[in-house]
Amino acid sequence: MRAPLPTPSQPSPPVVDIQPPLRYKRYAGWILLILIIVMCSIQTKVTPYQLITGLPQMGQLLKEMFPPDWSYIPTIWAPMMETVQIAILGTTIGGIIAVPVALLCSYNIMPNRFIALPVRMILNLVRTIPDLLFAAIFVAVFGIGPFAGMLALVFFSFGIIAKLTFEAIEAIDPGPLEAMTAVGASRLQVIRFGVLPQALPYFMSYLLYTFEVNVRAASVLGLVGAGGIGLLLDRSLGLFRYDRACVIILLTLVIVLIIDYSSTWIRRKLL
Amino acid sequence: MIEFDNVSKIYPNGSIGLRNINLTIQKGELVVIVGLSGAGKSTLLRSINRMNDITSGDIRINGNSVTQASGSELRLIRRDIGMIFQSFNLIKRATVIQNVLSGRVGYHSTLRTMLGWFPKEDIDLSLTALQRVNIREKAYTRADQLSGGQQQRVSIARALAQEAQVILADEPVASLDPLTTRQVMEDLKRINRELNITTVINLHFIDLAREYATRIIGLRAGEVVFDGTPEEATDEAFAEIYGRAVKHDELLGVL
Ligand SMILES: Nc1ncnc2c1ncn2[C@@H]1O[C@H](COP(=O)(O)OP(=O)(O)OP(=O)(O)O)[C@@H](O)[C@H]1O
Ligand SMILES: [Mg+2]
Numbered sequence: 056m057r058a059p060l061p062t063p064s065q066p067s068p069p070v071v072d073i074q075p076p077l078r079y080k081r082y083a084g085w086i087l088l089i090l091i092i093v094m095c096s097i098q099t100k101v102t103p104y105q106l107i108t109g110l111p112q113m114g115q116l117l118k119e120m121f122p123p124d125w126s127y128i129p130t131i132w133a134p135m136m137e138t139v140q141i142a143i144l145g146t147t148i149g150g151i152i153a154v155p156v157a158l159l160c161s162y163n164i165m166p167n168r169f170i171a172l173p174v175r176m177i178l179n180l181v182r183t184i185p186d187l188l189f190a191a192i193f194v195a196v197f198g199i200g201p202f203a204g205m206l207a208l209v210f211f212s213f214g215i216i217a218k219l220t221f222e223a224i225e226a227i228d229p230g231p232l233e234a235m236t237a238v239g240a241s242r243l244q245v246i247r248f249g250v251l252p253q254a255l256p257y258f259m260s261y262l263l264y265t266f267e268v269n270v271r272a273a274s275v276l277g278l279v280g281a282g283g284i285g286l287l288l289d290r291s292l293g294l295f296r297y298d299r300a301c302v303i304i305l306l307t308l309v310i311v312l313i314i315d316y317s318s319t320w321i322r323r324k325l326l
Numbered sequence: 327m328i329e330f331d332n333v334s335k336i337y338p339n340g341s342i343g344l345r346n347i348n349l350t351i352q353k354g355e356l357v358v359i360v361g362l363s364g365a366g367k368s369t370l371l372r373s374i375n376r377m378n379d380i381t382s383g384d385i386r387i388n389g390n391s392v393t394q395a396s397g398s399e400l401r402l403i404r405r406d407i408g409m410i411f412q413s414f415n416l417i418k419r420a421t422v423i424q425n426v427l428s429g430r431v432g433y434h435s436t437l438r439t440m441l442g443w444f445p446k447e448d449i450d451l452s453l454t455a456l457q458r459v460n461i462r463e464k465a466y467t468r469a470d471q472l473s474g475g476q477q478q479r480v481s482i483a484r485a486l487a488q489e490a491q492v493i494l495a496d497e498p499v500a501s502l503d504p505l506t507t508r509q510v511m512e513d514l515k516r517i518n519r520e521l522n523i524t525t526v527i528n529l530h531f532i533d534l535a536r537e538y539a540t541r542i543i544g545l546r547a548g549e550v551v552f553d554g555t556p557e558e559a560t561d562e563a564f565a566e567i568y569g570r571a572v573k574h575d576e577l578l579g580v581l
Contacts, residue, residue, distance in 0.1 A: 230415035234481070237375060238488055239405030239432035244439055248428045252417045 120301035127299045131287055135306055138283035141201050142269040145208025150262045153217035158246065161224040182214040186272045190281040201282025204273060212265045223257035224250060256325045263318040270314050274307050327353055328374060333383035335369055343369035345548035354522045356515065358535040361545035362568055367528040371494050375407045376400060405432030408485020410495035414477040418470035422480050425469050426452040429484040455486035459513050475506030482513055495527040504578055511538050531578040532564055
C-alpha cells in the first residue's frame, strides 16, 4: 500500500561472480535461526501456548466491540482532529529544523568534517530514541497535554527527515553546484540554486512520509498522556467500553488510510 | 586581457598540472587549447576563474589578480566569466529560463535572490540571450527535455546573461554529435565576434581548432609547446604538440 521511499539513483555495484553457497553453510544458518527463536521464546516465556489459550478471550473481546457505539463519534471528533493537528505541527516544525542540519552534515556542502561529524553524531543519537520515550520525557517536563506530544513528534520527525534528506543531498549531481560557483554565486546562493532544486522533491516526499508515520504515532501518544485520541482509547479500554474503543479504532483507521493514500499519491506526483 | 605570469600548478598527489606558463590573451581573441589527455588543458582553463588554485605565479584579468582576490572580489571576477562544461551542468528539473537566470545571481544580494525572484530586466536579458542561441521558444521547457546541443546552448545563454567579458569552455562539444558540434561552435564563434567576448576553448578535434580559432595554444605535460595562428598549426606542428603523428580520430571530419 505504501509507495517505497524514493532514493536518489546510485551507481549500480560492479557485477561479481556469485558462487552458490556451500550446502552445510545454508543448513547451519537455518539451525542457528531456529535456535535463537527457541531461546528467545524460553527466556521471555512467550509461547504459542499463550496464543491458543488467549484466542477465546479474543473472540469475547470482538463480540463486545460490536455493535460499535456510533453515538460516541461526536465526542471523539475533536480529540481525533487534535491528533492530526499534533502530527501536522510536529512534522512541519521537525522538517524545518531538519533542513539546516541536513545541509550541515552533507560532506559535499560542508567539506569541513569538524562540523559535519559531530552533527551527524547528534543526529544518530536523536534517532535512537523512540517517539513514545520522547513523549514520556516531555510529559514529565511540560505536563500532560498535546504540547508534549507535539514536541515528541518534532524530535522524532527531525531525526527521520534530517537523515533521509542529507543522504539525498549527498547524492545530488555536483555539476550545477560547480556551475553556480563559477557564475560567482555566494555559498547560500549555491545552495539555493544548485542544491535546493535538486533536493526539494526528495525533501517533500520525506516530509509526507514522516507525516504518515506521525499520524499513527500521534494516535498512541495519549497512552502516556501526551494528547490526542490515545487518551480516550485508554479510558474506554479501562472502563471495558469495547464498543467505544471499536469506534475510536475504526475512525483512526479511516483517517490514517485517507492520509496514507493522498500522501502516497502526492509523493508519486512529486518525483 | 588575461595574463599568466610564471604560473605553475602541482596537484597534492604530486602530478604536474602546469609548468611555468607565461601567456597573454587579448580581448576578443578566440583561443583554442589543444594537447593530449592529461596535458593540462582543464587545469589551465579552470585556473583562470580559480576553480582550481595554482601553486605559484599570478593570473591577472584586466590587471586584477585572480590569485590574490578575496572571497567577495573573487565572486565579482567570476561573475564576469562565463563557464561552459562538457556535461552542461544545468539544473535538469528547472526550466530553461530559470537556468539562464541563475547566471544573474552575482548581480544581486544573497538575501534578494533567496526567493528566486528576478527583476524584469533580468528576464528580458535572459530571453535575449536565448534568442542569440536560437532557442528562445524553449524558454519555459524543462531543461531535461532538450537535446544535448540545445542544453549546451542554454549554458551558453547562461554565460551571456551573466554579461560575461570572458567565456571559458572545457570540451564544450565532447558529448555532442558532429552536426550539433558545429552548431555549438558556430554559436560560440558568432558570440565571440559580435560581442567581442574573449573566448578560451579546450578542444580535442584538430580540424575544429583550425577552423574556429584565432589563435591555437598547444600544451604538452603542462607546458606551452605551441602558440600561433591556425595557419601556423600545420600537421607537423600538431605532431610536435602530441609528440606523434596526428591520428584519424582526432579529426571531426568535414560535413
Ligand atoms: N584533481 C586532480 N588531482 C590530481 N591530479 C590531477 C587532478 N586533476 C588533474 N590532475 C592531473 O593533472 C594533469 C593535467 O590534467 P588536466 O585535467 O588538466 O588535463 P587535460 O589536458 O584537461 O586532459 P583531458 O583531455 O583528459 O581532459 C594530469 O596529469 C592529471 O592526471
Ligand atoms: Mg580536461
